[in-house]
Structure formats: C-alpha cells, structure tokens
Amino acid sequence: MLEDWLVESGDPAENNLRWERHPGNPVLRPSAANGWSEEWIANGTVLRIKDRYLMFMEGKSGPVYRIGLKIAEAATFDGVTWQDNPENPILDIAPKGYDAMGVLDPSVIRFRGRYYLYHTALCGPPDHVALAISDDGYHFTKYDKNPLFAGRCPFAIVLRNMVYVFHLRFNEDGGYDLHLAISSNGLEFTRHEMRPILPRGIEGEWDSFSIVTPRIFLEGDVYKMIYAADSQHVDEPRGFGLAFSSDLVSWLKFEGNPIFTPGLPGEWDSQAVWCPWVERQADQYWMWYCGSATTYDEGLTPMVGMAKLGGGLR
Numbered sequence: 573m574l575e576d577w578l579v580e581s582g583d584p585a586e587n588n589l590r591w592e593r594h595p596g597n598p599v600l601r602p603s604a605a606n607g608w609s610e611e612w613i614a615n616g617t618v619l620r621i622k623d624r625y626l627m628f629m630e631g632k633s634g635p636v637y638r639i640g641l642k643i644a645e646a647a648t649f650d651g652v653t654w655q656d657n658p659e660n661p662i663l664d665i666a667p668k669g670y671d672a673m674g675v676l677d678p679s680v681i682r683f684r685g686r687y688y689l690y691h692t693a694l695c696g697p698p699d700h701v702a703l704a705i706s707d708d709g710y711h712f713t714k715y716d717k718n719p720l721f722a723g724r725c726p727f728a729i730v731l732r733n734m735v736y737v738f739h740l741r742f743n744e745d746g747g748y749d750l751h752l753a754i755s756s757n758g759l760e761f762t763r764h765e766m767r768p769i770l771p772r773g774i775e776g777e778w779d780s781f782s783i784v785t786p787r788i789f790l791e792g793d794v795y796k797m798i799y800a801a802d803s804q805h806v807d808e809p810r811g812f813g814l815a816f817s818s819d820l821v822s823w824l825k826f827e828g829n830p831i832f833t834p835g836l837p838g839e840w841d842s843q844a845v846w847c848p849w850v851e852r853q854a855d856q857y858w859m860w861y862c863g864s865a866t867t868y869d870e871g872l873t874p875m876v877g878m879a880k881l882g883g884g885l886r
Contacts, residue, residue: 575826588830594651594878594879599652599654601613606631606640606660608660609631610631614630614862614874615862616639617680625646627643628679629642632674635673637694638665638674640656651878659710662711663704666714671695673696674693675702677726681730683730687706687709688735689712693718701719702715702719702720703715720753720759725739727788735755735761736753737752745781746781747805748806749772770783770799776803777803778811779799779802781804785809788820795817797814797823798814807868808843809844812830812833832879840864847861849861859878862875
C-alpha cells in the first residue's frame, strides 16, 4: 500500500525524500514544433488502452490552451518515453462561445463503453466544466449541451455506475475549495451537499488556503486522493497531500502530509507542483506531476516530471 512507504507523522521532508525523482526530469517539455504546447505542458490522465498508454495533456501556445495526447507502447513502457500523437491537439477551442479562450485540465474515464473527457472550458469568468466523448480514446466530439456546470480542474471517477466529478471553486478567502458533483449518466450533474468535499487545513497548516488538482485511485477497497495545496497561494501549490475514503465523500487526511514538495531552488520544479497522477507499477508507485521554476507573476514554465516510490529504490 502507498502509505506503507511513507512516514505517518514527523518531519514531512522525510516523505518528500522517499520519492526518487527521475534524473532526466523534466521528462516532457514544451515544444515549438507541435503548435499546441509551445509555452507549457501539463499532465492530466494516464490511461492504458489496448497495447498503449495514453497521457492526456494540456498545452499552451500564446494565450490559448488546448488538449493533446502523448503515447507510449505498453510493451516497452518506462514512464519516461512518450511520443506526440500525430493528430494533436485532440480538443481545440471554438471561434466563440463557452470555450473560445481555452480547453484544459483533461480528466478521462471509460464509462458505458465510451471515453468521457471532462475538462475546464474558458471564455471569461466564470470558468466551466465541459465534456467531450470518444469511441476510441483518440478522437473526441464535444457534447452538444456544454458547458455542464460552473467550476474548473475536474477529476472524474466512476463508482457503482455513477460518475463523480471533483472540481474547484473559489472559497471565501480567495483560494480554491474542492467540490463534488455526481451524475447517473455522465451528462447531467447534481452538486453534493457537502461543500467543500475535502476541507482545507486550519490556519497555519500547509493546505489552509487553497486546494487544487486532485487525483484519485483505488487500492484494495480504499480510494486514495493525492492533491496539491498551499497555505498562501491560490494556484502555486507547495506540496502534495494524501487522503483516504471508502465512498468518495468522506475523506481522512494522512498525518504525514505533505508527502511531496517542490524541488530545490533553481530546479525546474522549485516554485510549484501540480497534477500528481499516481499508479502502481509492479512493486513501485510511479507519479507524473507538473512543476514550474517560476511563478504566475514571472510567467509560468510548467513541464512534466516523474518520481518513484517503494520497491527496489533503496
């Protein structure tokens, strides 16, 4: 279990050191050659579809955000070697309307035999969660009744044939809170009465101001959420936390949080870390995450890195 490799209490720096960052980080960088991620790139969902792994990404070129794919062959999968999908971007902006300024934050699930791509849609405030649907995981069509609801940065997961979409909304202090909406068909959602679904920490704790970019996976019969958060900044998180749930509604935070923090000064991920996608590979946990060496004021430089925990690392 993931928590077996972590220290439940004490100095959070100890848990950070237990993750082994890949020496080639960042493993995915912006590219001027592909036209959709010239300025930055950030990770969303990693899915295995048949004999390939797909990483759904957001990219930024100029003022516009688009969604693309990176592809890796399962037979030689090392978590680091990815190729651009030749048909990128797989989801683009419209000339006008709810997503004319950007589509980003992709979260993809398989639901009722199809692939549902939930994402943030931008066209001035408020931000919205929108949907695109695919039969093969590569070619997506926007849902004709978009947007679904107000919010941003969705993460979708299926439980008992219901779709749970975690998403962000501003809190009264100016940071983000994590909310939940639930649907029986993946199209029409009802907001859960518990708001927020994961409370921020009390004043002075590392996650007391803003919670962002949650990612959830099932291990045994326990759902585990890895989330980014900060005590001061709206969306420049200084760490990842871990929380547990049996029903996706009631969450218990790990006492050793934060379990991962930014890199040392001057490193590519020294100012902020987001989007912690964790999955088990044999006797290790692999994590892909986004990091930046600069702040919003300086101009973000998001790229994607990888870290591993457990197994034969030590």
